[in-house]
Every structure is written in C-alpha cells, then in structure tokens.
Amino acid sequence: MTEKLGLTEAVSIALGGMIGGGIFAVLGVVAKMSGSLSWAAFVVAGVVATCAGYSYVQLNRLSDSSGGSVTYIEEFLGNPTFAGMAGWTLLVGYVGSMAMYAFAFGSFFERLVGVHHVAGLPLRPVVSVVAVAGFVGLNFLGAQATGTSENVMVGLKVGVLLLFGLWGLYYGSTHGKLEFGRSQLGLTVGPVMAAAVSFVAFQGWQLLTYDQDDIEDVETILPKAIYVSIPIATFVYVVVAVVTTSLAKSSVVQNHPETALAVAARPFMGSVGFTLIAVAALFSTGSAINATLFSSARFAKGMLQDDLLPSEVGRADADGAPARTLLVLGALTAAFTTYGSLRGITSFASLSFIVVFGAMSYLAFAQRDREEVRAAVPAVGVVGTALFLPLMLWHLYADQRSVFFSVVAIAVAVVGVELLYFEREKIEDGIESVERWV
Template sequence: MAVANNSTTSNLKRGLGFVDLWSVGVGALIGGGIFTVIGPAVAEAGPGLFIAFIIAGVVATLSSMSYAELASIWPYQGASYAYSKFAFAPISSHLGKLVALWCAGLYFLSFSFAAGAVNLGFAGYFNFIFPNLPPTIVAPVISIVITGLLLVGIKATGKVNTFFSIIQVVALFAIAVIAISANPLGPFEHNNFLPNGWSGVFAATALIAFGQMQVEAVLTLGEEAKNPRRNLPLAQVSALITVVILYIVTGYGVVSSADPAELAASSAPLSLAIENVLPGIGAVLIAIAALTATGTSTLGCLLGSSRMLYAGARENAFPRIFAKVGEKSGAPYTAIIFTGIIALLATMTTVLGYAKAINLLVSAAVFANWFMMALMNIALVIVRVTRKELTPSFRYPINIRNIPILAILAAIACIWILTYIEPLPLLIGFSWIVLLTIWYFVYSKDRWDLLDEEQMKELTRNTEKESN
C-alpha cells in the first residue's frame, strides 16, 4: 500500500517539546496513582505502604527503559502498537500484527477504564471541597469537559497540562515534607507494620501500578513531538523517575500523619492526611492540587488511548473512521470522541458504589498495563536478537552479549505481579485478549493496510524536519 493512501491521516501537528512531553507523563502519572489508589493500596499494605511504592517504582522504571529504547528506534504514533508490529515481525508477520492489536486493544481498555477511575478520584476530592455536589454528578461532567479540551488541539492541551503538572509536583513535595517533618518515624510506630504480610504489599504493588501505567501516554504522541527520537525517551524516563520519587516519599508521609484504616476508608485520603498536620487550609489546598492532578491524568489517559486507536485505524486494523484528523486542530477527533464516550461509560460505574467502582476500574486497567509491560520487555529482547543492525539513540543499560538482562527480570516481575490481581479483573482482561484475537482473524487480518518501517519514516519525515 502506498503512503499516499494515508494522506488524510498524516497531518498531525508537532507542537510538543520536551517540557510538554514531560508534563504529559507527570500529569498522567501523578493523578492516576497517588490521588486515586492510595486508599485501596493502604488497605492492603498498611503502614508499609511506601514499600509497595518502591517495588512498583523499580519494576516500572526497568520496564520504561525497554519502552524508551523502542521509542528511540520507532518514534511513531501508537507506541507499543508500533513497537510490537516491528519487533515481533521477524518471527512472523501475523504474530507482529496480532501482538500489536493486543497492545492497542489493551491500552485502549486500560486507559479508558483508567480515565473513568481518575474521574471518580477527581469527583471525590471535589466533593471534599463542595460536599453538596456528589461524585456521581461531578465525575461525568469532568469527563466531558476534558474530552472537549482534547478536541481543541495538542498545542493548547500541552500548555494547560504543563501548568497544572508543575502545581502537582510542588504540591506533592509539600505534602511529603510537611507530613514527614511532623512524624519522621510514623510508619514504624505501628504495632503491625505489615497487617496482611508480604501478600498485602504485593497486592498493593499491583494496584499502585495504576500510577505507573500512564507512562506510555508520552510515547503515543510520537508524531506530535518535536525531535522525537531524543525527546520521547528522555521525557518518558525522566517523568517516571520524578513521579516514583514523589510517590515513595508521599506514601511514607501520609502513613506518618494518619491512621491507615482511616486512609483506606476515605475518598480523599491525602486531604485527610494533611488535615491532621495542617488543619483547615492545608486540606483544601491539597484537594485543589488533587483536582489539577486527577484532571491532567484523565487528559493523559484520553490522549494516549485516542492516539492508539488512531494508529491502528489508519492501517485499517480498526475501522478507518477513527483515523480522521481535524484540519485546524490537527487532532484525531473521531478517536477522541469515541474514547471520551468509553471513559464516560466507565465513569458511570459509580452505580456500583464509589469504592467498588474505583477498585474494578483500577484492577482491570492494571492487568492491561502489567501485561503490556511484560510484552514490551520481551519485544526489546527479540529486537536485540533479531535486529542487531539497529542503532537506537537510547540503549537499555547492563547487557550481557547484547541481551538486556534487567528487561528479562522486569518481564518476569510484571507477570508475577499479575497473580495478585483479583479474579474478576483478570477475567475481564483475558476475555478482552480473546476478543481482540477474534477481531484480528474476523476483521483485521485481511483488511490490514500495513505501513512498514520505510513507509512510516516517509510518512513522518516532513513533520520531523519541521520540528528540528
């Protein structure tokens, strides 16, 4: 298939520099993790919550370097969709396309569900400030508002996201400093440091992965990034490291300033924690920071999932209608609208009850995330073995005979953590993989207009030159 056939889908605009990309990563990561899942996570890990943050951070960081190397080779829209397509192709072209479809579908599922969960997190903190407005009303409204913002275009979206991301970093650092200063040995003062043992820590680690999963949101913007081969891996890794450090110190701090049982029962746990050490204004300020964090996290989720859908649609792996791009906005508007609708439906799971909805959405999203991380670590190993001629601008450290040993360990860790996810989310995740496999053989296999590596280079060459 000639690239010309895709001329209507190649007019994405490169409006994101390094700081913009970093802020997309930070914004998506912060709101999706610490402000949304800290309650369910502390219920599992108890005072030892910060240990779960350390484990999740290490595994996510190791996996992020696999993503970063792959992104420096193939800096294209769709991230893991594109990486899988090219990485697994030397084994079998069908395997490459099938795994790419899995990644696109799992990413779309996880980030749409994640957006729903984060919308609920936003609504919980909004309710803390305005008790008369219940989460069941606020969550759908914020979902619609952020979908509308994305339709305006990537440049405006990036600037708004950068501003709010800086607020989040400062706010979380302030929470950690205030809380730890008030009670430096807080977590260790509890009689039962790990109430559910190490199983509780690992279960919390599985949930906390929700905070690391949005890191791929940066990489899905490969064709909207300036100087993508440099900025994509640098922004992704630096955003994750920034947030992992903040997560660890914040996880330590909140348990230092509030009872774990009370944190687990609260819909605004960070506000509760800061209220104990800085009564009155402190809790309101943190709630405001949480609103910016959860809002930008929803933005990151919808950015990533809509771009993943767009990447597959322009090759007809998904219906071509999702590859349409607005002339003025330079945004894939049909993919954004569809993603926004799915996120809105996920948000409406509040009919199950706030806590149950959060747990279900988070767990289903986390399954997809850990599974994709395992696939990307495996993909890098395959690339190192089968494509030795490639010279990535970012290279995974610590290699033995060109094999990234830590990537193999990260893949094993990702699969192992999957065993701590509850049965229903596991069933949803595996059922989704089965449905995607059926979709491939029934719809995509014979319709797929594959863009190979040379065609992708040609498709993006002009915009990449303009951005440098």
C-alpha cells in the first residue's frame, strides 16, 4: 500500500506507543512510591520527555538523513560502533515493552472472560502470543492499514480513559474525596524517583522518527505530532492518577495495579466500570503493541541499511518494514511474554530509554551554537535523565533486588553480544594471530 501517514495517524502512533500497558502496570508502582503525589511524578516525567522530544526535532532538522537515535549518533559523533550498540539496546527495550504490553493484554482478556485455562493450557500466555501474531499480520498490510487501525484503537482507549478521569474528577470533587498531596510538595523526592520509574510510559513518541519514510510532509507533521502527543499523554496520566489514588484504596493500587482503575471506577460508574476499564486496557495494550512493532521494524530496517544488524534479520532494500524483521521481532516478543522475566526486561527498557533520551538531549545541547536550538530546553532533558538514572537503579536495588540483578545480567548480556558483533573483525584478526603464533 502506498498511502502515507497524516497528522492524525502520526499522533495516533505516538499515543499508541505511550498510553499502553504502562498506565495500568506502572501506575501501581508510582502510587506506592509517591501516593497522592503520583500526578506530580507524571508531570515531571512528561516535562523531561518533552525536552527530549524537542531535542529529537532539532537534531532531525540539522541531520542530513532521517533515522532517529542511531542516525544522530553516527552523524554528530561519527562513531558507528557506539551508534550500533545504542540501536541494539533500543531494540531490546522495544521488545521488552511489547512483551509487557502483550502480557497485560492477555491478563485483561483473561479477567474479562473469566476463564483461566483452555485445553489444559493457561489462557494468558496463549492470548498474549495470539495478540502478537495478529499485530504482526496487521503490519504486513502496510502503513495505512496500521495507521487506520491505530486511529480506532487510540480513539477508543483515550475516550474511555478521559470518561473515567473527568467523571471521576467531578465525582471526587463533589464528594470531597480528591487528594492532590499539596502538603507534601517540596518535602519528598518520591515523585522524582517515581518519575524515573514511569519514564517507560513516555517512550512511544520517538517511534515516529523511524517512520519518516511513511509520513507525508514529514518536516511539518513530525514536530507537530511529537509536541501534541506528549502533552495529551501527560494529561491523561495525571487525570487517571489523581482519580485512582483518590478513590481506590492504597493497598489495591499497590498490590493489584491492573485492577486499581476498575476499583476506583465503582463508586461513580458502578459494575459497568470494570468492563469499560478492561476494554480500554485491551485497546491500550493492543495499540501499544501495534505502534511499537510498526516503528521498531522500520528502525531495524534503518540499521540494516547501515550494516548495523546482520542480514539474516531482514532485507535492507525491502519496501516498508522487512517481512523477516517483523517475524523476528514478533517471535522475540512472544518468547519474552511467555517465558521471560518481564519485570527485569521492562526495567531494562526504561533504563535504556532514559540513557538514550539523555544522550539525544546532550547531542542537541552540543549544537546550542546553532540558531535553531534553544540551549535551555535540551539542558533540562540532560539534567532530568541524569537524575533519573541513579534514582531508578537505587529504587531497583532497594525495593526489587532480584529485578536489579536481572537488569544487570540483561545489560551485561546485551553489551557482550554487541561487542562480539561490532568488534568481530578485530576478534577474528586476534584469533588468527594467535593461531599463527601457535
């Protein structure tokens, strides 16, 4: 299909990548760390994400070619090895994000139908794998089919979440139940640490930088889509956080985050609230899988064109997303969502986005002598991500020790494989030298 993405589809792709399983899974962790100040954590993360978005837009304008993070590192640092390692790290992060979304999709489907096993198999992983396979098939149909389906799913999920949030705000205000934690402002680092943990929920917008070949009038639409999608996602997160932490018991929010929104909806939406929230969760996680798969496949194609991925992953000269690349990403996602340590891979994904967003903000700040770049904006992105990284690591070490070591193990494995691939010629030369010496 030759049709390209317009502004509506581009915003939908960005929102689809952001407002996914994160709002249901991350909210509980954020609420546990910052309580009624959860909304402030999402505001802080949204501000840093917006500054990173500005950095991407400016780097894209200054760059001679499109392609996102890897292209910018290659062009502005001139280091293809570092660019390739950053690209591989991001791909692992995207697979982890999709695995988290697929896991949440299966969990909500299981709760919605009230069935836990089918033919002796647990229903959740089966549904998760089927969902991934379905969105791989949808992406085979092309950009327009993916963009159109994303419009529908994003419209429905944002509509339901806004209905929940705005109705909940009205109910909470008229019954005196809304809590904003104003007395705690300035007295705790909880929201800032929680912002670091929630950062994975703000990564979807930069997927658009990989879709530039599929966007019409990219110089106009790309900046608009980024600057529109991040504030919308932040607003939705803030409203949902306020209503949920105000109307649901803290024990429910912390111990059962996937049902916290449904519990918070009962006082004003009744029994229909659970069904609406569950349906919204299905659309949220489904569109997140769809958007992330769509863009990460094109990201991988760009890496193939630059010889930063082995040719076995896909064809660099393919029209649109390479079919083999879609299958590889889908298979890895299915494996992780079925067997992998999702908490570990998701935490690694969040850390990888913090590092890469910070690096892009630094690259934009380094171009501050250019008239187009306002130095203060990327500077906020650099400072914010530099603060998030140690806070995120400390949170994992202090509260989730096993996840911390899992993340370290994943990082070591990824870096090790990257070094073996990108330094393979030097390693081969070294082996040959040893063999000749022996």
